[in-house]
Amino acid sequence: MNQPRPSNQPPSPDTAASPQLKQEWAELRTLLLAPEQTQLTELRNRIDHTETDAPSVSKVLAEAITLRGKQDERLTAALTPHIQTALTSSVRRNPHVIAEAIAPIMGPAIRQAIVRTLQGMMQSFNQTIDHSLSPKGLAWRIEAWRTGRPFAEVVLLHTLRFRVEQLFLIHRDTGLLLHHVASDTAVIHDQQLVSGMLTAIQAFVQDTFSTPRGQTLNTLEVGECRVLIEQGSQAILACVVRGTAPGYLRAQVQQTLESIQLDYADAFAAFDGNPSGFDATHDRLMECVQTQYETPRTRTSPMTWVILSGISLAIALWGWTSYHNNQHWRHITQRLSAMPGIVITTLERDGNRIHLAGLRDPLAEDPEQILVEEGISSEQITAHWSPYYSLDPPFIRQRATAMLNPPPTATLHFQEEHLIVTGTASHAWAIEAKKTARLIPGIQDYRDDDLRTVSIEQLIEQINLVSFLFDSGSSTLSEQAQGKIGPLRTLLEDLQILAQSSGQHIVVEAIGGADETGPETMNLLLATARAHTVIAALGGPSFGSHLTFTTGIETMSTVSRSRALTPHTRKLLRRTSFFTSIKDKVPQVAPTP
Amino acid sequence: MIQKKICLLGGFAVGKTSLVRRFVTGMFSELYQTTIGVTIEKKALLVGDQDVTLMIWDLYGEDDFQKMRESYLRGSSGYILVADGMRRSTLDTAEALHQLAQSTLGPVPFVLIVNKADQLKEWEIDEATLARLRHKGWLVFTGSAKTGEGVPELFMRLTQTLLEAA
Numbered sequence: 001m002n003q004p005r006p007s008n009q010p011p012s013p014d015t016a017a018s019p020q021l022k023q024e025w026a027e028l029r030t031l032l033l034a035p036e037q038t039q040l041t042e043l044r045n046r047i048d049h050t051e052t053d054a055p056s057v058s059k060v061l062a063e064a065i066t067l068r069g070k071q072d073e074r075l076t077a078a079l080t081p082h083i084q085t086a087l088t089s090s091v092r093r094n095p096h097v098i099a100e101a102i103a104p105i106m107g108p109a110i111r112q113a114i115v116r117t118l119q120g121m122m123q124s125f126n127q128t129i130d131h132s133l134s135p136k137g138l139a140w141r142i143e144a145w146r147t148g149r150p151f152a153e154v155v156l157l158h159t160l161r162f163r164v165e166q167l168f169l170i171h172r173d174t175g176l177l178l179h180h181v182a183s184d185t186a187v188i189h190d191q192q193l194v195s196g197m198l199t200a201i202q203a204f205v206q207d208t209f210s211t212p213r214g215q216t217l218n219t220l221e222v223g224e225c226r227v228l229i230e231q232g233s234q235a236i237l238a239c240v241v242r243g244t245a246p247g248y249l250r251a252q253v254q255q256t257l258e259s260i261q262l263d264y265a266d267a268f269a270a271f272d273g274n275p276s277g278f279d280a281t282h283d284r285l286m287e288c289v290q291t292q293y294e295t296p297r298t299r300t301s302p303m304t305w306v307i308l309s310g311i312s313l314a315i316a317l318w319g320w321t322s323y324h325n326n327q328h329w330r331h332i333t334q335r336l337s338a339m340p341g342i343v344i345t346t347l348e349r350d351g352n353r354i355h356l357a358g359l360r361d362p363l364a365e366d367p368e369q370i371l372v373e374e375g376i377s378s379e380q381i382t383a384h385w386s387p388y389y390s391l392d393p394p395f396i397r398q399r400a401t402a403m404l405n406p407p408p409t410a411t412l413h414f415q416e417e418h419l420i421v422t423g424t425a426s427h428a429w430a431i432e433a434k435k436t437a438r439l440i441p442g443i444q445d446y447r448d449d450d451l452r453t454v455s456i457e458q459l460i461e462q463i464n465l466v467s468f469l470f471d472s473g474s475s476t477l478s479e480q481a482q483g484k485i486g487p488l489r490t491l492l493e494d495l496q497i498l499a500q501s502s503g504q505h506i507v508v509e510a511i512g513g514a515d516e517t518g519p520e521t522m523n524l525l526l527a528t529a530r531a532h533t534v535i536a537a538l539g540g541p542s543f544g545s546h547l548t549f550t551t552g553i554e555t556m557s558t559v560s561r562s563r564a565l566t567p568h569t570r571k572l573l574r575r576t577s578f579f580t581s582i583k584d585k586v587p588q589v590a591p592t593p
Numbered sequence: 594m595i596q597k598k599i600c601l602l603g604g605f606a607v608g609k610t611s612l613v614r615r616f617v618t619g620m621f622s623e624l625y626q627t628t629i630g631v632t633i634e635k636k637a638l639l640v641g642d643q644d645v646t647l648m649i650w651d652l653y654g655e656d657d658f659q660k661m662r663e664s665y666l667r668g669s670s671g672y673i674l675v676a677d678g679m680r681r682s683t684l685d686t687a688e689a690l691h692q693l694a695q696s697t698l699g700p701v702p703f704v705l706i707v708n709k710a711d712q713l714k715e716w717e718i719d720e721a722t723l724a725r726l727r728h729k730g731w732l733v734f735t736g737s738a739k740t741g742e743g744v745p746e747l748f749m750r751l752t753q754t755l756l757e758a759a
Contacts, residue, residue: 174668196633203664273595
């Protein structure tokens, strides 16, 4: 089992070195390995002659660039100078090609730049206006005048929180300027010299104070200007800030420097004094160039609150006063409008003056009196009234009373355009009133159905028929006799009025009587007492200016002479009767008591 | 445009600042003002078809009281040694500074100018000494900041050497 099997392997060419065998081996190798041999030969040619492999490279060039570009920025850094050189060369040879190529983007870019410039100008203009016209602006102008500094500088000092004016990207070892950016308003001196001096100052400080490696001067501060210096392994980034730089700015500068060092590592390594390899850092550096103004304080000062409160109080007071005045004026207009016999056509206020105009019935009250009652001075009132007749019932009745002049015994009533007269009046007045009433405006009908028309003579006749009987020996009015007092008084009052209206004087003689019983002297006294009793019951001797009471007596002795006594006649002697007469003139002397 | 930093090194009052001022502004002042620390000037040149901006660091003169700060030298592409022909010791100072610069910067291009050629009669530095330096491979110029003699050539030559070295 363990015996070696006869070998199938051909003998080595070295061992079988006959030419024929070599040829056979070669033929066999060719037959077996011809394709692989060909591929190996091609591969060797590719390695040995790379310049002839352009077709193969061209197949993967795009993918290779894409993959490399994704890894880092080195490809960009490597291509940038060549592309710049190519562009420069192209522009020099044939500028139209580039001009036509970038024309579509240059137009909008120029427009955008113009818009930004105009916006900046407008903002600057607004700020100037704001600062020029405000109290704060005036104070700043005074400060500028006082200190001799330009106004713009004073404004900047007060309003600018911070502004990054310049950034210097400096090669650390040589102090040469790699790139420089600045804001539009920055005052730029020779940035290359500044760059060198910043480096020299850095070196000076580091040497002088023997600071540990890595600790460098990181801030320069002069007045409002501050230079933030960040030092990296390859470069220094110096940031010139005016105002108070916020904390985040240093971090941003640091990050910018780190990113530039990372992305431009090859450019730093190959730096030979030509800074063009760092032109592409422009945008990244410009991100740090920023300006921040002082935001207006939102806290309101106490004085503003005081002023606002004062204004609010004044407005409230003015509003309340206006409301009160309007209410008062409304009240006045309502009162004036409600006045009978007044039609207001104009009622205006002109400052303190009040103009009134309209129609006024002569019988109406004076409207100015209402205004005076409401606290308006009569000097402030200008009134112009046109007369007219008001048809208000009170005015019609008042006008009728004035025109008809009825006696006190007669009363006028006005109801639904009807003038009604009641009471007592003379016959002559009744006739005259009936004529005149129809001429009074507002009266359609005149009614005097309930008017009693009597004459003085008729009243005298009625009065003379009245008598009061007394009990024998008494001068006191019986209950029955007292019942006659009222009607008699009415008759006397009517008589008094009629006499007054006619200018006549009435004398009413109360004649007391007594029968023959008893002594004559007593009867005379009794008769007199009975007359006075009746006069007193009627109201006394001072009944009226046109009516006078007198007393008389009628005793047995005076009666017996004229007629025969019967029991009835004798009873009639115990009475008080009246004898009324007319005198043309009113007596000047006081009536007899 | 390419920028290069160069330094002027030399002893006290050898005329470094005057040379720089003569080169940059074309002016000279008899009034002596000592340099404290460093002043930096800039000069644009056209060498061949190459625009070059020289950032010239004029370092204060070294003496017994002030020693050269190596940190100012750092990053310099080349330097100019300045000696005062009227003071032999300034050449020694220049040689010492050359040693310091070489140790700091490495083998960068440099030139030597012996200043104040307008007063040759009072020179303490003879031609043999200068020949010895030339023999060592130094580029040696004589010139005067006051008259401007040799000044442009000095800076141009150094600049050319810098560009060739790059």
